[in-house]
Amino acid sequence: MKIAKIDQFFPRPRLRLVKITTDNGLEGWGETTLEGKPKSTHAAVEELAEYLIGKDPLRIEHHWQHIYRSAFFRGGNVLMTALSGIDQALWDIAGKYHGVPVHQLLGGAVRDRIRVYAHWGINDLSEAGQAAARERLTWLQETGGYKAFKSGPNGKWRGHEPPAVIDAFVQRAYLMREWVGPDVELAFDFHGKMTPALAIEICHELKGMRPMFVEEPVPQENIDALKLVSDHVPFPIATGERLLTRWGFREICEKQAAAYLQPDISHTGGITELKKIANLAEIYYIHILPHSAIGAVAFSASLQVDAVVPNFLAQEQVDAGLGGPITGPIAPSGSGAAPRSAGILQTPWQVRDGHINLPTQPGLGFEINKKEAEQNLGVYGEELGGEYFYETDNSVADW
Ligand SMILES: [Mg+2]
Secondary structure, three states, X not given: OOEEEEEEEEEEOOEEEEEXXXXXXXXXXXXXXXXXXXXXXXXXXXXXXXXXXXXXXXXXXXXXXXXXXXXXXXXXXXXXXXXXXXXXXXXXXXXXXXXXXXXXXXXXXXXXXXXXXXXXXXXXXXXXXXXXXXXXXXXXXXXXXXXXXXXXXXXXXXXXXXXXXXXXXXXXXXXXXXXXXXXXXXXXXXXXXOXXXXXXXXXXXXXXXXXXXXXXXXOOOOHHHHHHHHHHOOOOEEEOOOOOHHHHHHHHHHHOOOOEEOOEOOOOOHHHHHHHHHHHHHOOOOEEOOEOOOOHXXXXXXXXXXOOOOOEOOEEEOOOOOOOOOOOOXXXXXXXXXXXXXXXXXXXXXXXXXXXXXXXOOEOOOOEOHHHHOOEOOOOHHHHOOHHHEOOOOOEOOO
């Protein structure tokens, strides 16, 4: 069996897919979405295709090593996103070739079902804001039985903010706890936009409502700054959606700078590398909460790794109920992401009691809807930020 063809598709804003076809007609799918660098990633996949065409698709580790090491310069988010999508597609082919779900090729499942968490929060304390939040919470609980949710402080944060700004966020967090009660987990994503001092200050205000974790309290480049936050906060700190490969996570593990790691299967090196990162984290008693913020193909690939690593805590599911990895009636708005993956999978994942049953179909566990997936929108504007990411003094803000 040889790789015959590699195609790329752009079916939705911020959603890119790669399809690898073999000479005996097997098709493997992967996701290569990289915000801000869609053209570069597309070109990277084209360059890697020159190496892959004619090769045996089952030598996944060998191809990973070749792509990562042979060009002398290693890593970077463009190369790693291209490699991640290709790696997912090769595993999809391997599973289909052997007639088993990928998790069986990774050592077999260590659990019967996979816990997921949804995006939900009270974004706005106005009457209308609370009504919308209440409606979406009820919908998520009644249709999927979700027991873990994540939201964030949203907006732009300067180096410090007055009490009214901090209190508005903290007040929403305590109200959320009041609504869901003590049996539900609530987490907050700071999106890497705080200073260590401000993150610590806000986390101290939050500690009474017992968060599950705070995510990316500070930007990703400085592990000592992250450790400073972790050492001063009495609940778990998570990070990792912008970190690549085991080497990107090594120092965090060695310094115990976070309680949970959040590698993204479409950036960190695919299925191959996500499993290795989880195995690395295991020896430090660090759990993984795989990041999955865009599409259903990456989400499905993550589920295969979630099934086989013992130190897995929960899987992010960004568009729960909005026609994404799970599909159903359109969920009430109020929080949550756009339905980027609506219709991409023939049979979307179903969430029951806050969990997804172990995938059973060969490969990544889904059948693609080619009519929806094999499209090219050719629009790039939305992915490049725009004026929103400037402060009132016109200096650059983190979003
Ligand atoms: Mg995040």
